Amino acid sequence: MDIVDLQRVTKDYELGQTKVHALRGIDLQIKEGEFISIAGASGSGKSTLLNLIGGLDSPTSGVIKINGTSINNLSEGELNRLRLQTIGFIFQSFNLIPVLNVYENIELPLLIMKAVSPQERKERINHFIAAVGLSGQVKQKPYELSGGQRQRVAVARALVTKPRIVLADEPTANLDSKTGLEIIDLMHHINRLEGTTFIFSTHDAKIMQRADRVILLEDGTIKPDNSERNEERR
Ligand SMILES: Nc1ncnc2c1ncn2[C@@H]1O[C@H](COP(=O)(O)OP(=O)(O)OP(=O)(O)O)[C@@H](O)[C@H]1O
Numbered sequence: 732m733d734i735v736d737l738q739r740v741t742k743d744y745e746l747g748q749t750k751v752h753a754l755r756g757i758d759l760q761i762k763e764g765e766f767i768s769i770a771g772a773s774g775s776g777k778s779t780l781l782n783l784i785g786g787l788d789s790p791t792s793g794v795i796k797i798n799g800t801s802i803n804n805l806s807e808g809e810l811n812r813l814r815l816q817t818i819g820f821i822f823q824s825f826n827l828i829p830v831l832n833v834y835e836n837i838e839l840p841l842l843i844m845k846a847v848s849p850q851e852r853k854e855r856i857n858h859f860i861a862a863v864g865l866s867g868q869v870k871q872k873p874y875e876l877s878g879g880q881r882q883r884v885a886v887a888r889a890l891v892t893k894p895r896i897v898l899a900d901e902p903t904a905n906l907d908s909k910t911g912l913e914i915i916d917l918m919h920h921i922n923r924l925e926g927t928t929f930i931f932s933t934h935d936a937k938i939m940q941r942a943d944r945v946i947l948l949e950d951g952t953i954k955p956d957n958s959e960r961n962e963e964r965r
């Protein structure tokens with residue numbers, strides 16, 4: 732089964748008197764375990780698409796299925812559960828809690844989830860802190876970290892709940908290229924190890940090349956000739 736299935740999805744934004752057609756009929760199927768990149772110029776609809784897949788916003792028309800279930804008509808509570816249990820988010824601007832330190836930021840989704848024992852919680856947090864290379868910064872607050880270190884915290888926070896899908900909107904845009912590639916390679920490693928599906932947007936050709944498949948958006952539609960799978964990487 733496809734873990735993500737979009738059928739004829741559109742999204743319009745009202746902007747004063749005019750309508751912005753951010754997405755114009757997106758058909759997209761993503762298999763569980765894919766490592767997939769959404770590319771396209773600024774304004775082509777990448778963030779809109781990721782926000783719809785993550786249930787952060789609702790489509791104007793069309794159907795969005797996550798793991799076989801349409802999310803269009805879920806209640807706010809059901810959507811919250813989906814976002815907490817099935818999806819991990821990584822944002823360009825990190826979105827960490829400023830008053831919490833590295834450890835506490837990564838711990839937060841597990842505390843909200845409640846389903847993980849204190850012992851496993853500790854093990855998972857320390858595992859992902861080590862995996863993102865922040866063992867020396869456990870007690871530091873976000874304002875005491877570099878941009879790259881903040882994004883490492885966000886990656887660990889997204890992964891610690893063991894989500895089936897990680898959505899990352901330009902996760903490397905605020906990082907230098909070496910750090911950006913390290914973050915993508917870390918995500919790729921987790922993808923292969925755990926089978927987590929990753930969907931990330933980027934402008935960076937080097938980052939795109941790491942993907943199994945590149946979805947190229949142009950003015951709210953998918954360019955068909957760029958969606959073939961890169962078999963040799965799978
Ligand atoms: N809240 C909003 N209200 C009105 N228009 C919006 C809103 N959000 C996005 N848009 C418009 O929808 C279109 C797609 O925007 P989106 O943010 O998805 O693009 P993007 O590909 O993520 O761009 P970037 O690479 O700059 O992040 C753009 O024309 C944008 O101006």
Ligand SMILES: [Mg+2]
Pocket residue numbers: 777778779900
């Ligand atoms: Mg964007």
